Amino acid sequence: MQRAAALVRRGCCPRTPGPWGRSQSSAAAEASAVLKVRPERSRRERILTLESMNPQVKAVEYAVRGPIVLKAVEIELELQRGIKKPFTEVIRANIGDAQAMGQQPITFLRQVMALCTYPNLLDSPSFPEDAKKRARRILQACGGNSLGSYSASQGVNCIREDVAAYITRRDGGVPADPDNIYLTTGASDGISTILKILVSGGGKSRTGVMIPIPQYPLYSAVISELDAIQVNYYLDEENCWALNVNELRRAVQEAKDHCDPKVLCIINPGNPTGQVQSRKCIEDVIHFAWEEKLFLLADEVYQDNVYSPDCKFHSFKKVLYEMGPEYSSNVELASFHSTSKGYMGECGYRGGYMEVINLHPEIKGQLVKLLSVRLCPPVSGQAAMDIVVNPPVPGEESFEQFRREKESVLGNLAKKAKLTEDLFNQVPGIHCNPLQGAMYAFPRIFIPSKAVEAAQAHKMAPDMFYCMKLLEETGICVVPGSGFGQREGTYHFSKQRPGAQELIQKSAEMMHPKHGSSLLSGTHCTACADPAGMAARVAERAGAAQPGFTHQE
The missing domain is CATH 3.90.1150.10 (Aspartate Aminotransferase, domain 1)
Known part of the structure; x- marks a missing residue:
């Protein structure tokens, strides 16, 4: 193209000799010839093709x-x-x-979100005082008193404190440390983040990740993306999709021939199978993880969605704590929750958190570093998560309406x-x-x-x-x-x-x-x-x- 342009520029009229003694007409003809063949010469393979792209993706x-x-x-x-x-x-x-x-949204959550998004509404008599109080607390913890500012990579501090308080209430007084709470872009982001830190090695030492079958496809997708080894354990369909520890043993023993099983993922209540694990089952799983030195991932986003009168949700964190210090001080556990499920159903806000316990202090620093690369989860999603864990309580103006809607x-x-x-x-x-x-x-x-x-x-x-x-x-x-x-x-x-x-x-x-x-x-x-x-x-x-x-x- 540069050569063709130079040929066109030579001389000032069709008969003016060019720098090599040729007329401009002959130079133009040569330029035209160059341009005619250029399209064929310019065709080349694209850099990014199905063959050249990341095979894990x-x-x-x-x-x-x-x-x-x-x-x-x-x-x-x-x-x-x-x-x-x-x-x-x-x-x-x-x-x-x-x-x-x-499904209709919960009024209180939307009121607080409206106030946080447009703080001028804090002067409006149309909003209850308890919603205004929540909104002011969240905004005061945000840079510039605005949801539009970045937060700390781990999340807004007061929201992490509220998550820790919620977990403590839920688990009957089992303590939760805000420093172990990481706010995420939905639970999915937390799951993929923790797996990124866990996956390592090559060949037979490549990390194996145990997942239930049937599973939520997020797990197999992240495992593929990270080039980890998927280790399937099958839920018992004939027994209402129960988790059998003998099946876990079979899966882990077979996997040891070709990978290093390091992670055990549990979905409770189950997705897509809808079962709720008994406390005895959870105890057995924790003992198995302790025995096999597995990092536990507990996907508990449906913890409010238990319908059978014969079933009750038990968090892995609570059961682990109540099994005694031999387990509670040694088994590494990441638990996940979200704004998307439960009774709120706020999928679009992409709010979530993970609580990670018994993590090595040096690894905790690596986790914060990884979270820092993406700056922070959406602050609006963090605010929505705060309302999930810190809803109206008896005595507050909005409590009765909230209770009825829930x-x-x-x-x-x-x-x-x-x-x-x-x-x-x-x-x-x-x-x-x-x-x-x-x-x-x-x-x-x-x-x-x-x-x-x-x-x-x-x-x-x-x-x-x-x-x-x-x-x-x-x-x-x-x-x-x-x-x-x-x-x-x-x-x-x-x-x-x-x-x-x-x-x-x-x-x-x-x-x-x-x-x-x-x-x-x-x-x-x-x-x-x-x-x-x-x-x-x-x-x-x-x-x-x-x-x-x-x-x-």
């Missing part, structure tokens, strides 16, 4: 926002354009976003859990375990053998085949069990439970053969009548060329 899968969801978006757009479907709306049941499914949300979630369980168990070909807690159902589906063969012939997981067909026939968007992990030969799907009871009823009815669904019928399934054609169409629509989620390699 390429290996990441996240089923709850995978091809099924992309197809749901496509169908919604088609409905908006007036394209006829067997249904009038897409029912999004793929992700635990309570407010997106109709009880209403949790009561409705409990009713929906029971309704979902009962309705699924009325559908031929579906079995749902008791839903003790959390916000999801993970029913087992018994797919006709011909449909299984058709899906496998096109390298599509059978439950993905089922979920895609469910979406196209009924408009219900759920996530295939293969995205969470499941025992070989079993098939499931994950469905979130929030939303109007009418939607839950409608979803179950649309899956039932008596209402026209052929999804689990061996005689009326179009996939069985034309397995190759149906599987090919579904594979094409699901994006058969995309890696992960849908396909078995």
Whole structure:
């Protein structure tokens, strides 16, 4: 290009000789020739391609926002354009976003957030004094009295103090130190951060991370991103998804042949399985972690979502403390909580915290350093987390309204859990375990053998085949069990439970053969009548060329 430009600039008229005795016309001709060939010469391979990108990122899968969801978006757009479907709306049941499914926000939290966001409202008589008091305390702890300023990397100090006080109350007086509290961008950020510090080594000494199967896909995604070794332990579906310590022993012994098992992840209450662990089970897990020298990660974001009268939430921190100093002084534990679940359902604020105990002082410094790289979690999310752990108390102006709203949300979630369980168990070909807690159902589906063969012939997981067909026939968007992990030969799907009871009823009815669904019928399934054609169409629509989620390699 530089040469061509120089050729054009030579001389002042077409007949003026150039510096080498040529006319400008000949120089221009040469310039034109250079420009004509340049496009071909300028073509080169892009620096960033699927082959050259970070292979760990390429290996990441996240089923709850995978091809099924992309197809749901496509169908919604088609409905908006007036394209006829067997249904009038897409029912999004793929992700635990309570407010997106109709749950109303808690008034007190939104009042405090409004006051913090626009402090001029502190002079308004429309807001209760206890909300103003909370907002002033949070703002006074922020730089410039503004949520728009950075906080300390570990989080706003007074909010960390409130989190520690909450944990102490929750655990019946077991002390919590604010210095062990780290505010995070949702619980997910805390989980990925602590795993970054834990993963090390190479070859057979590479860190192994034990995760439950079924699992929340965040775990497998972070493990892939960090190039760690995923060590699966299976929950007992026949026993209401209970955790069996003998299964932990099997998993860790087998893993020692090819990695260094160092981390044990627990999700309680379970996601996507909805079970609540007993105290005895937690004691057994802690003893196992102590015995095998494992770092415990306790994902407890659903701690307020316990519905069965026979179940109670026990925090790992409390049980660890009550097992005595041999355990409480030695077992390293990181526990996680969030604004997104419980009765608040404030997913969009991305508030969360982790409490990390028995961490080596030098490692604590490394953790703060890692958090400092990203400066701080969103201060608005930190403020929302403060209201989760420091809500109105008896005697305060807002308490009665807060109590009514909290009880209403949790009561409705409990009713929906029971309704979902009962309705699924009325559908031929579906079995749902008791839903003790959390916000999801993970029913087992018994797919006709011909449909299984058709899906496998096109390298599509059978439950993905089922979920895609469910979406196209009924408009219900759920996530295939293969995205969470499941025992070989079993098939499931994950469905979130929030939303109007009418939607839950409608979803179950649309899956039932008596209402026209052929999804689990061996005689009326179009996939069985034309397995190759149906599987090919579904594979094409699901994006058969995309890696992960849908396909078995």
